[in-house]
Amino acid sequence: MIVSRTADLIVRASGMHRMTDEELGASSAQARRAPIAEAHEPSPEADSxxxxxxxxEGEIIGLGDWTDVEALAGPDTEVVALQGTIVPAFTDAHAHPIMSLSLARGAALKECATLDEVAEALRAEAAERGADEWVLGWGLDPxxxxxxxxxxxxxxxxLGPDRLAYVTLFxxxxxxxxxxALAIAGITGPRAYPGHSFVVADDAGKPTGHLLEMGAMNEVQAHIPEQALEExxxxxxxxxxxxxxxxxxxxHVMDMNDPETVALLTAAEEEAPLPVKLRISPWCTPTMDAADCAELVEKQRLHGRRWRVGGVKFFIDGTVEGGTAWLExxxxxGEGTTxxxxxxxxxxxxxxxxNSAGVPTATHAIGERGxxxxxxxxxxxxxxxxxxxxxxIESVGRDVIDLLGRAGIAASMQPTHCTHYTRADGSDDWSQRLGEDRARRAWCTRDVLDAGAILALGSDYPxxxxxxLKIMADAQLRRPVDDAAAAPILPEQGLTAAEALAGYTRGPWAAxxxxxxxxxxxxPAAFTVLDVDPLTVAPEVLGDATVLLTVSDGLVTHSA
Ligand SMILES: [Zn+2]
Incomplete structure (x- = not known):
């Protein structure tokens, strides 16, 4: 090794996985057969x-054994020694951190399993608010x-019928x-919006309060006071x-809907570097024409220090639970045909x-037809x-998955949508809606890799x-890692530890x-140190592991 520079940071640890081709194997099938080559055996001894x-300066200048790297240390080099395994830093291939600021407001209802629990959580939230303030909630499980x-x-x-209240589903x-809330938005009967969006009404034409997809949701959301920029x-x-x-x-931020996105990110970067880098994909909606789309191409130039606009997001359909997935x-x-x-x-x-303008796209597609x-x-x-x-790609036949592999189309999937919102016995809303045959094709991550397609994993937060770590564990177990009693959902579609890790490291970049x-x-120096070896511990141990250190382009963004 040619020593030309002095390191500003050296991280020493007991093990490392570089996720090179050799480590992953030339194909996923090989990776499954051959144990992953380990750079270093973890050991509890400090001298290990x-x-x-x-x-x-944000770049990796040395890598390997301490003996290889030692010479890069100078008098001012910060050396961090950790009993843990170094792996590439994670990329969440699909999340909505900015949208979550307005969406994930008020009562968190994800854990509520009954309507009584929902009502109780909303009453607790209302108790914190003035009588004329909106009561908000999010994460409601259908x-x-x-x-x-x-x-x-x-x-x-x-809360009584006179209270302004708005709750988003999970x-x-x-x-x-x-x-x-409907009255304040002037909603008195059924309405339809572009993009298969509806104000749902009963047989008598009275709105039920259910607002389906963005057009209808925006009618009411527009009346909810926004938080101040500083907040x-x-x-x-x-x-x-x-x-x-x-x-x-x-x-990979899958929306740029907030009109304040650039102002928000600019203000956030004025304070300090963003703890996570953001690649933001604005939406191309069905009402956009060629000129609108050309504006999206122009937008690709926007960036800050640690954020950039990248790619464009489409929706071909909605969701299974909303009856808006596009099914065969x-x-x-009787729903889901458009x-x-x-x-x-x-x-x-x-x-x-x-595609002609050189802009990568990401398309939300959930139903098998879509x-x-x-x-x-x-x-x-x-x-x-x-x-x-x-x-x-929630449910689709193997023939379509094979096409992804052949055509080089990447699959961006969220294992916890499967493990958190469906059940092995098919008693959940998603499985009931789709019926047995389609439910048996739920989140086929194994098939995606076997078809030779790129697999990127993500959360879809919020x-x-x-x-x-829990998502990687769920991807292996095909059940919630924290619920040992839950039966796995199509366990044959589970990933190996190496595949799950690749889904959070190489996959999103390839996608x-x-x-x-x-x-x-x-x-770029983007890595994280875990207190366990993610490739050798049981998924349950991985799910509870501690992240000791996160480095993002040379910046220490987390230190336990
Ligand atoms: Zn999403």
Whole structure:
């Protein structure tokens, strides 16, 4: 090794996984057969701190045994010694940290399993607010509505009909609003909006309080007072720090809807570097024409120090639970037969425009028809070297997954959507809606890798928690890591430890056609140190592991 620079930081640890090709194996099938080569055996002895990474000006300048790296230390080099394993830092391939600032306000309802628990949580939230203030909630699990009819009755029961109240469901694709909230938005009957969005009404034409998809949700949201910018900056910094504490160094942010996004990020960066780097994909919606789409291309130039606009996000459909996923045949309630777009040609025109302009796209596609139509559209694009990806892929046949592999389309999937919101016995809302055959094709991560497709993992926060270690554990176990009694859901679709780790390291980078997610000299210094070896411990141990250190482009963003 040629020693040309002095390190400003050296991290010594007991083990290291670089996630190189050799370590992962040439294919996932090989990776499964061959044990992952280990750079260093972890050992509790202090003198076993043999693995080391040296960093200078945000770049890795030395890597390997301590004996290789030692010479890079100078008098001012900070040397951090940790009993743990160094791995590439995590990228959450799909999350909404900025949207969560306005979405995840008020009562957190994720853990509520019954309507009574929801009412209790809302009453507790209301007690903290003035009588004329809005009562907000988020993360509501549709499984609490026993008969499946989603209405605002629970809001009225908890708070009375005159209270301004608004609660988003867990998937952030629908909400319930109290009658008072509907009145303030001037909603008195059923309404439809572009993108398959509705104010739902009963047979008599009276709104039930259920608002489906963004158009309808925005009608009421527009009346909820926003937080001050300073408050939002503090909220964002706090959230990103909590994410860095889970080993996350980068997030693919799947929306740029907040009109204040640039102001918010600029203000946040004036205080200090962002704890996590953000790559932000604005939406291309069905109402956008070629000129609007050209503006999205222009937007790709926007960036700050640790954030940039990158890629464009589409929705071909909605969600299974909302009855808005685009299915080949209707769900058990006769719903799910339409796309968010007028037709696939309109979508194809916009995607093709971006492909020609060199802009990578990400398309939300959940129902098997939507996934197929999107995969066929992307596969037919002329090869401009642009990497495209599909988000969610909740249930689809093996033939379509094989097409992803053949066409080089990346799959961006969220294992905890499966493990947190569906059940092995099929008694959950998602499985009931889709029926047995489609439920048996739930989140087929194993098939994606076997088809040779790129797999990127993520949280979809605030739809599900952002804890990367627990998500990697769930991806292996196919059940919530914290619920040992839960039966695994299609365990044959589980990932190996190495595949789960690759899904949070190399996968997200590959999914946007960029280099990253491994450790090598000359690469950006983005790594994390875990108190366990993620490739050898049981998933349950990984789920409870501690992140000792996170370094993002040379910046220490978390230190336990
Ligand atoms: Zn999302």
């Amino acid at each position: 701190l043999r693995a080391a990474v040296a960093v200078s 499984n609490v509505f026993v008969d499946g009819a989603i209405t605002n009755d629970v809001l009225h029961e908890a 998937d952030a694709h629908s909400a319930i609003a109290s009658d008072a 939002r900056v503090a909220g964002l910094r706090e959230l990103l720090s909590a994410m860095a504490a889970k080993g996350i160094a980068e997030i 045949t209707p769900d058990s309630r 796309s968010a777009w007028e037709g696939i040609d309109a979508y194809a025109a916009r995607v093709s425009q971006l 996934i197929r139509e999107v995969a066929e559209t992307l596969a037919a694009l002329p090869d401009t070297g642009v990497q495209h990806r599909i988000e969610h 739809v599900a928690p952002f804890d990367a 946007i056609g960029e280099r990253g997610g491994f450790l090598a000299v000359g690469e």
